[in-house]
Structures are given as C-alpha cells and as structure tokens.
Amino acid sequence: MLRSAALVLALALCLPLPASGSGVAAVSLDTAMVRVPAGSHLPLYANAGARIAVPAFEIDPFPVTRRDFAAFVRESPQWRRSRINPAFAGARYLDGWRGDLSFGTPHDALRPVTQVSWFAARAYCAAAGKRLPTTAEWEYVAAASEAETDASRNGRFIADVLRTYGARRTPVAPIDGAAPNRFGVHHLHDRSWEWVSDFNSVLMGDDSRGASGHDRRLYCAAGSIGATDPGNYPAFLRYGFRAGLEGRTTADNLGFRCARSIP
Amino acid sequence: MKALLTSPRTAWIVVGVMAAILVVAVTTLQARSATASAGTAAVNHISTNTIPMAELPSIRGEEMAVLTAPPHVPAPITRNYATKVKVELEMFEKTMEIAPGVEYNFWTFGGTVPGSFIRVREGDLVEFTLRNHHSSTVPHNIDLHAVTGPGGGAEASLVVPGHEGVFSFRATKPGLYVYHCATAPVALHVANGMYGLILVEPKEGLPEVDHEFYVMQSDFYTEGAHGEQGFQPFSMEKAIAEQADYVVFNGSTTALTGDNALKVRQGETVRMYLGNGGPNLMSNFHIIGAVLDNVYLEGGTVAQNNVQTTLIPAGGSAIAEFRADVAGDLILVDHAIFRAFHKGAIGMMHVEEVPELAERGRQIFSGPQANRPYTSSAVIED
Ligand SMILES: [Cu+2]
Numbered sequence: 001m002l003r004s005a006a007l008v009l010a011l012a013l014c015l016p017l018p019a020s021g022s023g024v025a026a027v028s029l030d031t032a033m034v035r036v037p038a039g040s041h042l043p044l045y046a047n048a049g050a051r052i053a054v055p056a057f058e059i060d061p062f063p064v065t066r067r068d069f070a071a072f073v074r075e076s077p078q079w080r081r082s083r084i085n086p087a088f089a090g091a092r093y094l095d096g097w098r099g100d101l102s103f104g105t106p107h108d109a110l111r112p113v114t115q116v117s118w119f120a121a122r123a124y125c126a127a128a129g130k131r132l133p134t135t136a137e138w139e140y141v142a143a144a145s146e147a148e149t150d151a152s153r154n155g156r157f158i159a160d161v162l163r164t165y166g167a168r169r170t171p172v173a174p175i176d177g178a179a180p181n182r183f184g185v186h187h188l189h190d191r192s193w194e195w196v197s198d199f200n201s202v203l204m205g206d207d208s209r210g211a212s213g214h215d216r217r218l219y220c221a222a223g224s225i226g227a228t229d230p231g232n233y234p235a236f237l238r239y240g241f242r243a244g245l246e247g248r249t250t251a252d253n254l255g256f257r258c259a260r261s262i263p
Numbered sequence: 264m265k266a267l268l269t270s271p272r273t274a275w276i277v278v279g280v281m282a283a284i285l286v287v288a289v290t291t292l293q294a295r296s297a298t299a300s301a302g303t304a305a306v307n308h309i310s311t312n313t314i315p316m317a318e319l320p321s322i323r324g325e326e327m328a329v330l331t332a333p334p335h336v337p338a339p340i341t342r343n344y345a346t347k348v349k350v351e352l353e354m355f356e357k358t359m360e361i362a363p364g365v366e367y368n369f370w371t372f373g374g375t376v377p378g379s380f381i382r383v384r385e386g387d388l389v390e391f392t393l394r395n396h397h398s399s400t401v402p403h404n405i406d407l408h409a410v411t412g413p414g415g416g417a418e419a420s421l422v423v424p425g426h427e428g429v430f431s432f433r434a435t436k437p438g439l440y441v442y443h444c445a446t447a448p449v450a451l452h453v454a455n456g457m458y459g460l461i462l463v464e465p466k467e468g469l470p471e472v473d474h475e476f477y478v479m480q481s482d483f484y485t486e487g488a489h490g491e492q493g494f495q496p497f498s499m500e501k502a503i504a505e506q507a508d509y510v511v512f513n514g515s516t517t518a519l520t521g522d523n524a525l526k527v528r529q530g531e532t533v534r535m536y537l538g539n540g541g542p543n544l545m546s547n548f549h550i551i552g553a554v555l556d557n558v559y560l561e562g563g564t565v566a567q568n569n570v571q572t573t574l575i576p577a578g579g580s581a582i583a584e585f586r587a588d589v590a591g592d593l594i595l596v597d598h599a600i601f602r603a604f605h606k607g608a609i610g611m612m613h614v615e616e617v618p619e620l621a622e623r624g625r626q627i628f629s630g631p632q633a634n635r636p637y638t639s640s641a642v643i644e645d
Contacts, residue, residue: 092397158499162497162499165401166368168400169398170397233448240401243402244402245423249426252397
C-alpha cells in the first residue's frame with residue numbers, strides 16, 4: 001500500500017510539468033477534502049475545562065503545494081512575487097522561486113508552499129471557495145494520531161510529534177500518501193508549521209480577557225501558568241510559533257492548508 | 264513676582280506668606296513621616312537611601328561588541344565612558360557532538376553551547392539585534408538577566424525563522440549574568456542549549472589578570488542512555504523527571520579535556536566566568552587542586568575568599584579568581600561527583616611549569632615523597 005503510493009508519486013514527480021495550473025489534479029493522491037465530524041478542542045490556554053466546540057467541517061488532506069500555489073498566482077497576478085503589495089507580505093515572500101510562475105524544478109512541485117504570508121494564504125483559500133482553518137479546528141484535527149482521534153494525552157504520540165518537529169528540514173519535503181491520521185489528514189506535523197485564520201488571537205483564551213493577558217503568557221516560565229496541559233510540548237511550540245507571527249510574516253517552514261464550513 | 268516687590272512692605276508680606284507655606288509644608292512632612300514610622304517607615308527609608316536610582320550616564324559614540332565562543336572571553340574594556348554598544352547575535356539550530364559519537368540537535372546563540380560571551384561596561388546602552396537563521400524550526404527570543412524590564416527583553420525580541428528583532432537596554436548593574444531563550448516551551452529551548460553569559464563590567468573595571476575563561480555547565484536529556492551512539496533526540500520524560508544523561512561544561516563531555524584543556528603557566532592569575540544554564544541541576548563547581556582565592560558569589564559584587572566549592576544555581580553565575588601556584592593538571596568538576604564520573608561534568612586546566620617558579624611550587628606541594636609498606640599495630644575488632 002505504502003509502496004504503491006510511493007511509486008505513483010515517483011512517477012508523478014518524473015513527469016514533465018503541465019504547462020498550466022490544471023496539473024494540480026494530475027497528482028495521484030486523493031486531494032478531496034476530508035469531512036471532520038463535530039467535536040471539541042481544549043485550547044492550551046483556557047479557563048479550567050473550557051473546551052471549545054468544533055462543528056463538523058471540511059479540511060484539505062494535504063498542505064497546499066508549490067504547484068497549487070503557482071496555479072493560483074497565474075490566475076491572481078497581484079499575489080505574484082514581483083507584484084505583491086509589501087503590506088501583505090515580507091521581503092522573502094515566495095523566496096526560492098525562480099520567477100513569478102516558476103517555483104523551481106519538478107522535484108519542488110509537491111513541496112508544501114512556504115514563504116507565504118497569512119494574507120496570501122487567506123486569498124488562496126478564498127479563491128478556492130474555502131478559508132483558513134481556525135486554531136481550534138487545526139488543533140482538533142492535529143490531535144489525532146494514526147489510531148486515535150484524540151491522542152493529545154498520549155505520551156508516546158506527544159513524544160513522536162516532538163521528535164518529528166526536530167527532524168524536519170528545509171526546504172520542506174514533498175507531500176506523500178503515507179500515514180494519514182485517524183481523520184484521514186496528512187502532514188499536520190511532519191512538513192511545516194501552518195497558518196490558521198486566528199493566529200493572532202489564540203492567546204486571549206475563550207473569554208477574551210483583554211490585552212493585559214495577551215501573549216505575555218508565552219514567555220519564560222509564565223508560559224506554563226494557566227496552560228491546560230504543561231506536558232504538551234508540541235502544542236507549546238505551535239502556540240509559540242504563532243505568537244511570533246504577523247500577517248505579513250513568511251518563513252521557510254510556514255505553509256498552510258484550507259478548510260471549509262459545512263453549510 | 265517682580266511687580267509685587269515694589270515696596271518693602273509688600274516684600275515682607277510675600278516673605279511672610281512664603282514662610283507660612285514653608286511651615287505648613289514642613290509640618291505636613293513631619294506629620295507624614297510620623298505616620299510613616301508607625302507603618303511604612305522602612306519602605307520610605309529604603310526607596311530614598313538604600314537603593315539609589317540607577318545612574319544613566321550620557322552616551323558617547325558607538326561601537327560593535329566583539330563576541331567570543333567559549334572558552335574565550337572578549338578583551339577587557341578600556342573605555343572610561345559609557346557608549347552605545349551594538350550586539351548582533353544569530354541563533355542557529357545545529358547538530359553537534361555532545362560526546363564522542365553522540366550527536367544532539369542543539370539550539371544555539373551564535374552556533375555554540377553555551378552561546379557567545381557578551382561584554383559591556385556599566386552604564387552602556389546596549390542595542391541588541393537578535394537574528395533567527397532561516398533554517399531554524401522555531402521562533403526564539405532572548406531574556407538577559409542583566410536587563411531591567413519586562414521579560415528581560417524576551418517580549419521585545421521574539422523572532423520567527425528568517426527574521427531579526429532589535430531592542431535596547433541600559434546595563435545599569437554590574438555583574439555576570441545569564442541570558443537564555445524564553446520562547447514557549449521555555450524548558451525545551453533551555454534544555455536544547457539556549458543560554459550564555461553577559462558580563463557587565465563595573466565602570467571602574469576589573470583587576471588585571473593573565474587569563475580569562477568562559478565555562479558554563481548544563482544538563483542534557485536524551486532518549487538513549489549516556490554514551491549511546493548516534494543521533495540522540497531530546498527526552499521530555501527524563502527532563503521532567505530531572506534525570507540527566509549528560510552534565511557537561513561548554514556543551515560536550517570533551518569541550519575541556521584532551522587537546523581542549525585550558526592552558527596557563529605556573530604563577531599566572533586566572534579569572535573564570537562561570538555560569539550554569541541548567542535547565543535543572545545546580546552546579547557544585549570545584550577545581551581539584553586549587554583553592555579559589557576570590558569568588559564573586561552568584562556573579563554579584565561581593566567576593567568571598569578561599570573557596571573550595573561554589574554553588575552556581577541554574578540560571579546563575581559566579582566569577583572565580585585564583586593563582587596557579589603549582590604546575591600540573593587542575594581538574595574542573597561538578598563535585599556532585601557522579602556527574603563528573605558518569606555524565607561528563609569534567610574539564611582540565613594544564614598548568615605549565617615555569618623554571619623560575621618550580622622550586623617555589625615544590626615548597627607549596629612536594630609531590631610524592633615516599634610510598635612504602637608498613638606494618639600496623641592497630642587491632643580491628645569486628
Ligand atoms: Cu529558543
């Protein structure tokens with residue numbers, strides 16, 4: 001099963017790139033959105049026991065790839081590297097691309113797109129009739145291991161994710177069909193960090209206690225005050241990463257995927 | 264005022280009114296301090312006298328700080344005025360050997376563990392540029408214990424990979440301070456090696472010595488046991504249990520041994536800037552074969568004399584000074600001695616003999632004079 005997926009991928013990578021963005025569907029991975037059943041998520045910072053209800057929604061099973069993003073900027077010139085409004089992305093937006101529409105060699109096609117700002121990611125999703133996932137949605141889906149839908153208290157899973165974060169390298173490895181989690185979603189931990197729609201408000205907790213408590217809590221030992229699970233180091237890393245972001249930030253290991261509400 | 268003073272009479276009235284105001288003011292003050300002595304006299308007293316407000320000397324010119332990798336220390340500051348010191352420090356995540364054949368993915372300030380040594384002068388305005396290399400996996404920041412201000416700079420310096428941040432602070436208090444990363448989860452960033460030392464030299468300078476060294480202890484937690492070969496990931500479980508696999512000086516079991524031993528000559532004076540990055544363990548720092556002439560406890564201003572073993576808390580420091588009177592090898596250890604034998608907390612300082620001082624050295628320590636059999640007359644009864 002794994003072997004055949006890898007084979008298909010190898011073939012896909014060897015094929016010459018299609019001239020237009022219509023090549024997205026040519027990837028022999030099932031990229032149809034995954035329906036995630038309703039559930040709840042306990043934020044890293046929350047009043048005791050304040051779980052956030054997460055209604056059922058759909059999410060991309062894979063992060064958006066460079067090839068996907070090239071197709072988008074072909075249709076939306078204002079998001080090309082040469083035309084990007086500096087208010088919407090930092091100087092290294094799409095760094096490593098050879099040109100406005102050329103993301104690199106064919107081997108780069110299936111790498112998750114990185115060096116994208118929140119504004120650009122949001123525009124990409126909107127163009128596809130989707131949106132960025134919320135922190136609660138993203139964390140809810142990402143708490144699943146291969147076997148369990150909620151492995152956030154499973155020490156082995158937490159240790160695995162932490163090791164995975166440590167083993168990631170840039171440029172981010174291409175997507176593949178291996179090891180989906182219990183919801184059928186891939187690469188939530190083993191490729192890059194991912195944008196969420198509310199990256200800059202997640203630290204306020206569910207009661208929006210205001211600026212005084214905002215993001216200060218993530219510094220030094222204060223970071224553990226009020227944390228619902230001080231042992232969840234991977235979650236701390238994700239929250240810590242988001243705390244350093246602005247809407248125009250881009251980085252070699254920051255990509256995204258899209259979500260969609262179920263009407 | 265001038266208009267009022269047209270006649271002596273009005274002038275006297277003015278003086279009278281002023282005197283009255285003065286009397287009222289003084290009385291109020293006395294009344295206040297009377298109340299105060301009943302309740303908060305001590306607070307009033309301390310806030311005005313015991314802890315003076317920090318001096319903020321005017322800043323002349325600017326210069327780039329010279330940073331050094333351990334065990335080296337930047338040259339003493341010869342300036343006699345405060346300046347703007349620009350510090351540029353880059354953070355890398357880097358795989359290096361923690362022991363022969365054992366690799367660990369360190370998170371570093373400047374590519375070394377501990378991070379680059381920073382040296383400024385009391386009163387200096389430090390403009391800090393903190394850079395996070397684009398290959399880093401996570402954001403980092405810096406909390407300098409020398410900083411007076413929220414987070415020690417941490418809040419002002421959080422930078423994601425491929426970004427830099429700038430903030431400034433006044434080095435108002437002389438001493439030897441730890442700096443460290445304080446990004447969530449702080450324990451992980453510190454456990455991976457993100458700490459170093461910053462020296463705020465007192466404005467009158469430090470006495471001249473022949474050598475200055477930078478040695479920092481820290482503890483590491485790996486999935487494999489001590490010495491298990493190959494790449495060893497961080498073990499969260501062991502770190503939380505505070506069961507260190509490695510306790511090392513300057514980031515590896517061999518940083519100060521073999522060819523890396525510190526080298527001085529007999530009779531020379533040595534100042535050691537000692538730190539402890541933790542994350543968990545206190546250092547019981549001891550040099551086998553030396554008495555530390557002066558130890559500035561906890562990196563502060565007061566020196567204790569003739570110290571055998573000095574405690575360095577995690578996140579703390581000490582400055583130790585001594586003269587290497589006798590030739591031979593001095594051994595640096597954490598005197599919680601299993602750490603030295605089994606976890607790597609060991610270093611060496613080779614004291615080279617100087618012919619003119621050889622005889623003096625033998626007067627201080629003879630070396631072996633006899634080793635022979637003897638017959639005891641003591642009877643041991645069980
Ligand atoms: Cu850090």
